[in-house]
Amino acid sequence: MLRYIGLVLIFNAVFLFISFLLALFLSEPTDISLLYSTLIALIFGLLPIIYVQQTSYISILEGITIVVFGWITTCVVGALPYILWGGEFSVINAWFESVSGFTTTGSTILTDIEVLPKSLIFWRSSTHWIGGIGIILFTLLILPKSNTSKLTLLNTEMSKLAKADFKYRAKEILRILLYVYLGLTLLETVFLMIAGMSLFDAINHSFATIATGGFSTKNISIAYFNSVPIEIILMVFMILSGLHFGLIFNTILGKSNNIFKSSVTRAFLIFLFVGVTLVSLKLYFNGTYPWWTSVRYAAFQVISVGTTTGFATADSVGWPGFAQLILIYFTIQCAMAGSTSGGLKFDRVWIFFKAIVKHVKMIQHPRAVFLLKVGGKAIDEDIEKDTMVFIIFYLFIIFITTLLLSFLNVDMMTAFSSSVTTIGNVGPGFGQVGSMGNFSGLPDLGKFILTINMLLGRLEIFGIISLFFIKSWR
Amino acid sequence: MGMKIKFKILSGFILIIMMLVIAGIVSIYEFSRLSKSVTALIDDNYKTIEASKTMLEALEREDSGILLLLSGHWKKGREILDSADSLFLAAFNIAKNNITETNEDKYIEQIDQSYLRFKERWEPPIVGTAKENSIDWYFTDLHNYFLAAKNDVRALMILNQESMYQESTKLKEKARRAIMPGIVAIIASLVFLVMFNFFISRYYVKPIVDIIQSLKRHTSQTQSFEAGIVTKDEFKELEKEIQSLIYRFKKTY
Numbered sequence: 001m002l003r004y005i006g007l008v009l010i011f012n013a014v015f016l017f018i019s020f021l022l023a024l025f026l027s028e029p030t031d032i033s034l035l036y037s038t039l040i041a042l043i044f045g046l047l048p049i050i051y052v053q054q055t056s057y058i059s060i061l062e063g064i065t066i067v068v069f070g071w072i073t074t075c076v077v078g079a080l081p082y083i084l085w086g087g088e089f090s091v092i093n094a095w096f097e098s099v100s101g102f103t104t105t106g107s108t109i110l111t112d113i114e115v116l117p118k119s120l121i122f123w124r125s126s127t128h129w130i131g132g133i134g135i136i137l138f139t140l141l142i143l144p145k146s147n148t149s150k151l152t153l154l155n156t157e158m159s160k161l162a163k164a165d166f167k168y169r170a171k172e173i174l175r176i177l178l179y180v181y182l183g184l185t186l187l188e189t190v191f192l193m194i195a196g197m198s199l200f201d202a203i204n205h206s207f208a209t210i211a212t213g214g215f216s217t218k219n220i221s222i223a224y225f226n227s228v229p230i231e232i233i234l235m236v237f238m239i240l241s242g243l244h245f246g247l248i249f250n251t252i253l254g255k256s257n258n259i260f261k262s263s264v265t266r267a268f269l270i271f272l273f274v275g276v277t278l279v280s281l282k283l284y285f286n287g288t289y290p291w292w293t294s295v296r297y298a299a300f301q302v303i304s305v306g307t308t309t310g311f312a313t314a315d316s317v318g319w320p321g322f323a324q325l326i327l328i329y330f331t332i333q334c335a336m337a338g339s340t341s342g343g344l345k346f347d348r349v350w351i352f353f354k355a356i357v358k359h360v361k362m363i364q365h366p367r368a369v370f371l372l373k374v375g376g377k378a379i380d381e382d383i384e385k386d387t388m389v390f391i392i393f394y395l396f397i398i399f400i401t402t403l404l405l406s407f408l409n410v411d412m413m414t415a416f417s418s419s420v421t422t423i424g425n426v427g428p429g430f431g432q433v434g435s436m437g438n439f440s441g442l443p444d445l446g447k448f449i450l451t452i453n454m455l456l457g458r459l460e461i462f463g464i465i466s467l468f469f470i471k472s473w474r
Numbered sequence: 475m476g477m478k479i480k481f482k483i484l485s486g487f488i489l490i491i492m493m494l495v496i497a498g499i500v501s502i503y504e505f506s507r508l509s510k511s512v513t514a515l516i517d518d519n520y521k522t523i524e525a526s527k528t529m530l531e532a533l534e535r536e537d538s539g540i541l542l543l544l545s546g547h548w549k550k551g552r553e554i555l556d557s558a559d560s561l562f563l564a565a566f567n568i569a570k571n572n573i574t575e576t577n578e579d580k581y582i583e584q585i586d587q588s589y590l591r592f593k594e595r596w597e598p599p600i601v602g603t604a605k606e607n608s609i610d611w612y613f614t615d616l617h618n619y620f621l622a623a624k625n626d627v628r629a630l631m632i633l634n635q636e637s638m639y640q641e642s643t644k645l646k647e648k649a650r651r652a653i654m655p656g657i658v659a660i661i662a663s664l665v666f667l668v669m670f671n672f673f674i675s676r677y678y679v680k681p682i683v684d685i686i687q688s689l690k691r692h693t694s695q696t697q698s699f700e701a702g703i704v705t706k707d708e709f710k711e712l713e714k715e716i717q718s719l720i721y722r723f724k725k726t727y
Contacts, residue, residue, distance in 0.1 A: 032504065046489060047489060047670070051486075051677055080658065083658065086647055086650050086651055
C-alpha cells in the first residue's frame, strides 16, 4: 500500500522539478524552495518503494487507504513550496491553497496573485492539473501491475456513476482519460494563444480549465483579459471538461455511445442553458447590465460555476438575489460524473429528479411497478438508494460546515456559500468569498474545516469516511 | 531475489543523510543570500544616506561662511566656505558613484545643478561689494538657492531611506525563508525516522520473530515450518533454507 503512496510522491516530485526548472530559467528566487520540495517529495517517495514489496492484489480497504492517504500526502507535499516561499502563505494558508489546488476547487487565500513568481504560479496551476484527473490514476498508468490492483484503486477514485458509461477494462479507462485530458489541454492552450493570451497564461488557464479548477494567473481572474474570444474558448472547454470523458472519447472515435446520444449530457446542457437564460434575463431586467453584457457575464458565470471551474468575469456578489440563488444551485449541482469535477455530480441530481417523478407515479398508481430509467436503461435500486443517501449526507455536511463556520463568527452568507463551494470543488462563493474575493479573511480553523470539505467532495465523501471504519485489511 | 537487506538499510540511512545535508546546504545558501542582502542594503542605501547627511552639514557650514562674509569677515568666511565646499563635493562624489535606485541619477543631477547655482552666488567676491551687509540680498536671492540645494539633497536622502525601509521589510521575509528549510527538515526528519522505524520493525524484526515462532511451533507441535515471509530478500532465502534443512533432516532420520 505504502508503495503506491511513494509513487504518488515521486509523481509530484516530477512536476515540482518542472517548476524548479522554470524558476531557474526565469532566474526567480523560488528556485531553492522548489528544488528543496522536489527532493523531499523524492526522498519520501523512494523510502516505501525501497522497502515495500510489490503486490498483485489490493483489497478495497487498502485501495481506499491508498487513495485517501495519497491525496493527503500529496496535499502536504504540495504545500511545501508555499510554506518555504512565505509571503501570504502561512502554514494553514499553504495547506488551504494546496488542497484547493489538488482537489480542483480553485478557492484561494491570495489577495495578490500577480506578485508571485511565475514558477510558483505554475506549480499552483500544476496542482490543478495533477489533481484533475486524480493523481492515483496517473500513477497507475505507469505501474506495470495487474488489472486487479488497478481496478480496486479505480473503484475508490472514481464514482460508480462514472463507471457506468465506461465499458472498457481498467487499462483502457486510464488510457481514455489520459488521451482526452492531454488532448483537451493541448487544444485549449493553442486556442487561447490564438485568442491573444501569452504562452504562460494559456498553459496555466488550460490546466485550470481542463481540471475544472479555477486558479487564474490574474487577481481579477478572466475579467483581466476583457476578451470575448477568450471567454468563448474558456466556456467551450469548461463545458467539455464538465462532460463525461469516456463519452467525449467515444464521440471522437465515432462510436454510438457518444455525447449526442447521452440523455444525461443533454439534460446537463439544458440545465446550463436554462440557468444562463434565467440569470441573463434577471440581470437585464434588473438594470444591472445592458442586454449583451448580461448575456456575456451570465453565460460565463453560470458555465464556470456549473462545471465547477470557478473562473470569473464579473463580481457576482453584487448581482440580484435571484441570480445568486441560481448560481448557488449550480454550485450544489456540479458537473457530470466521469469528468474531472468533484462534488455532488449532475448524474445524481438527474436520478434524484427521476426518482421524484417515479415516486409521484407510484402514489398515483400504487399497484403498478415503475422502473427508474436513465438513457433508456433501468437504474438499479441500489444505485437509486445510494444516490439518495449520498445527496442527504452531502447536504448534511454542508449544514454542519455552515454551522461550524457560523460558530467561528463567519457571516451567514459567507459560511453557507463557502461550505457549498468547497464541498462541490467549485471555488468562488458569495459574501467575503465572492468571485472577485478570496478566503484570506476566514479564521484559520475555518480554512482547515473547508479543506476537509474539499477532500470530502473530491473523494466522493464515502471514500474518506469509510477509512475510519476499516476493520480488516484483506 | 529482490533488493538485499544491506542495500535497503543503507538506502534508508543514505536518504536521511541526504535530507539533512540538503537542508543544511539550503539553509547555508539562504543565509548567505540573507548576508549578501544585508551587505547590499548597507552598500546601496546607507552610504548614500550618510553622504546626504554630510552634504547637508556642508551646506549649513557654507551658509554660516556666507553670513561671515556678509558681516565683513573675509578670511574666516572664505576658509569655512572652501572647507565646506570640499566636504560637499567629496560627499557628492560618493553619492554619484553609488546610484542603486530607479531615477536616483536624476536626483544626483538635480543636486549637481542646484548646488552649482548656489555656489555661483557665493563664489564671486562679496566683501567690499554692494552685497556686503546686504541682508536683503541674502534673503531674497542667495537663501532661496541654499534652500533649493538643501531640499534636493534631502529628497535624495528620503529616496534612500524609503528604499532602505522597504528592503529591511524584505529582509524579514528573507530571514524567515532562511529559517524555514531548517524547520521543514526537522519535521521531515522526524516523520522520516518514524517511517524508517516502522519499516525496520515491519520488514526486518517481524520476519525474524516469525521465523523463530514458526520454528518453535514446528519443534514443539510438529507443525510444518511456514514463516510466511513475503519479501524477496535474505529472509525469504533463510526461510527456504530452513525448510530445506527440515526436509533433509526428516529424510535422513
